[in-house]
Amino acid sequence: MYPRIRGSLQRDAGPRRGGITATATRSGAPTGSQLSCLGWEQEGALRCLLNNLDPEVAEDPGALVVYGGRGKAARDPAALQATVGALRRLQNHETLIVQSGRPVAVLPTHPDAPRVLISTAMIVPAWSTDENFWAYERAGLTMYGQMTAAGWFYIGTQGILGFTYETFAAIAQRHFGGRLDGRRVLTAGLGGMGGAQGRGITYNGASALIVEADERRARRRADAGWVDCLTRDYAEALRMLDQAKTPTSVALIGNIADVAPRLVTDSVHFDVATDQTAAHDLLHGYIPVGYTAADAASVTPGDQAYGKAVRQSLAAHMGALLAMRGRGTLVFEYGNNLRAQASDAGVPGALDLPGFIAAYVRPILSRGVGPYRWICLSGDPADLRRTEDAVLEVAGTPGMSRWFERARADIGAQGLPARICWLGPGERDAAGLAINDLVRRGAIGPVALGRDHMDPASVASPSRETEGMLDGSDAIADWPVLSAMLNAAQGASWVAVGNGGGVGIGRSIHSGMVVIADGSDLAERKIRRVFWTDPALGLARYADAGYPDALGEAGRLNLNLPGQPGPPGQPGQPGQPGAMP
Numbered sequence: 001m002y003p004r005i006r007g008s009l010q011r012d013a014g015p016r017r018g019g020i021t022a023t024a025t026r027s028g029a030p031t032g033s034q035l036s037c038l039g040w041e042q043e044g045a046l047r048c049l050l051n052n053l054d055p056e057v058a059e060d061p062g063a064l065v066v067y068g069g070r071g072k073a074a075r076d077p078a079a080l081q082a083t084v085g086a087l088r089r090l091q092n093h094e095t096l097i098v099q100s101g102r103p104v105a106v107l108p109t110h111p112d113a114p115r116v117l118i119s120t121a122m123i124v125p126a127w128s129t130d131e132n133f134w135a136y137e138r139a140g141l142t143m144y145g146q147m148t149a150a151g152w153f154y155i156g157t158q159g160i161l162g163f164t165y166e167t168f169a170a171i172a173q174r175h176f177g178g179r180l181d182g183r184r185v186l187t188a189g190l191g192g193m194g195g196a197q198g199r200g201i202t203y204n205g206a207s208a209l210i211v212e213a214d215e216r217r218a219r220r221r222a223d224a225g226w227v228d229c230l231t232r233d234y235a236e237a238l239r240m241l242d243q244a245k246t247p248t249s250v251a252l253i254g255n256i257a258d259v260a261p262r263l264v265t266d267s268v269h270f271d272v273a274t275d276q277t278a279a280h281d282l283l284h285g286y287i288p289v290g291y292t293a294a295d296a297a298s299v300t301p302g303d304q305a306y307g308k309a310v311r312q313s314l315a316a317h318m319g320a321l322l323a324m325r326g327r328g329t330l331v332f333e334y335g336n337n338l339r340a341q342a343s344d345a346g347v348p349g350a351l352d353l354p355g356f357i358a359a360y361v362r363p364i365l366s367r368g369v370g371p372y373r374w375i376c377l378s379g380d381p382a383d384l385r386r387t388e389d390a391v392l393e394v395a396g397t398p399g400m401s402r403w404f405e406r407a408r409a410d411i412g413a414q415g416l417p418a419r420i421c422w423l424g425p426g427e428r429d430a431a432g433l434a435i436n437d438l439v440r441r442g443a444i445g446p447v448a449l450g451r452d453h454m455d456p457a458s459v460a461s462p463s464r465e466t467e468g469m470l471d472g473s474d475a476i477a478d479w480p481v482l483s484a485m486l487n488a489a490q491g492a493s494w495v496a497v498g499n500g501g502g503v504g505i506g507r508s509i510h511s512g513m514v515v516i517a518d519g520s521d522l523a524e525r526k527i528r529r530v531f532w533t534d535p536a537l538g539l540a541r542y543a544d545a546g547y548p549d550a551l552g553e554a555g556r557l558n559l560n561l562p563g564q565p566g567p568p569g570q571p572g573q574p575g576q577p578g579a580m581p
């Protein structure tokens, strides 16, 4: 699935050999086998929290911002320090409670309970508006946590690369006969997630023009090899695209609201166009024309001139995308709420664009499959290799094998060694148990096992993950809450719920969890429970919505889904145990 990538990367004019660079081997988290806490679950939580804020991993660690606009790992420096202290003192029969990035209590529980419970940016629904949120945030009451920023399980741009690749592969399959060879993609944003676009696109055979307003971010991605060429010059960027003999990603330092209309005026054709600016956060995440990244970082909510500029830029940007669509370009929204924001800014037709999950990713999610990931807490890259081999052995496919091969060859470390791959029910527990066994045998150090919040049951987001559900259940948020409760009941090492995710406050409720595999029997119990029932709930969610793939898979696994009518041996048949294997 992943073709071999060409070895030469071009930065400005100068060619360079090699894949994506490991910028450093050092991590912000402690590494090695020494505990600084009273157990590995606490140590794992501490290392993952600090890994989120590693300068290699986080977009703006000084402001505690990890990714996705202002997605933070802790409320403020004092809260971070208090969290670290609480984790260091936390007993194996206690649970630390974290309220929107701030530790608020340590309560007696028991070893099988989670060590940490996290809730972030949750606001009573009728009050859950952007305006209220930023007022509460200024009053020191809450924090924006994106998904895995506040859930302490972000693994950097590499974490989204497989997803971005799959999305463009699905686009190739659906619209371009299976490959994007020779095609051109226009997009914007080279942040934490958007930084993966260049690779995701070129791996599919296309070339990309990626417009980024913040020169520092563009250089960061170029320096680490996530884009092939970097320029400030519009004409040069187009020349680089035109002259590229192999799939090439060109980063253009500029504002997409300037560049996209210019491309329309100049009749420059793109086969596909999308966007990964952090448009879900119009205050800090979408830089309007005439302003800098520093302006966007420091703007206050009442700044009317800034607000007006944002609306004008959104209108120009979306107007250009719609004009391209009118000329035959495939345009879709890439999970950043651009459509609704542009529609609110007065652009008719913005809501007609498809969203990437509904259009391309739903078939994967409806099989109960989602993005599983793990972090090697030792910091040793050799541990990562051994875990990949173990996962391949129990759940490998040729595609996964090619992905690991490519990732090994091409993607350097960002913080602690980590990997992501797509697994479903029956695979996630098997992979986790195999990894725990390696730890038990002393072959590797402890590993944090988990997943993204963007999983079948764990998110309700009507303009992204649950857009256009078959049964109209797009905004039904019981599922992520049930998912969090189930994972807490099963004893995940930590469980996080949040509001806002990638699309903004009031628009998404989501949850995540992590289990620390330290080789113990307790870890084995937790892995068996959590990684069986978590994806099983994903199947239940999609079966409940009437997706045939989910119903079929649930039947195959003998899940007990009492709400589903079915013949003997199928979901819902009384007496089916739905037991953990």
Ligand SMILES: NC(=O)c1ccc[n+]([C@@H]2O[C@H](COP(=O)([O-])OP(=O)(O)OC[C@H]3O[C@@H](n4cnc5c(N)ncnc54)[C@H](O)[C@@H]3O)[C@@H](O)[C@H]2O)c1
Pocket (backbone or CB within 6 Å): 059, 067, 068, 069, 070, 160, 163, 188, 189, 190, 191, 192, 193, 194, 195, 211, 212, 213, 214, 217, 254, 255, 256, 257, 276, 277, 278, 279, 280, 281, 285, 286, 287, 288, 289, 293, 313, 334, 335, 336, 337, 501, 502, 503
């Ligand atoms: N595609 C996915 O799977 C996925 C997953 C998670 C999040 N998202 C969403 O994608 C968006 C991007 O996420 P991220 O983590 O990369 O965010 P980020 O905040 O790290 O990066 C956004 C980037 O956009 C740039 N930018 C802002 N306005 C611009 C403009 N007008 N022109 C050009 N560049 C501009 C910023 O300088 C920044 O580098 C977010 O809305 C996020 O919620 C998508």
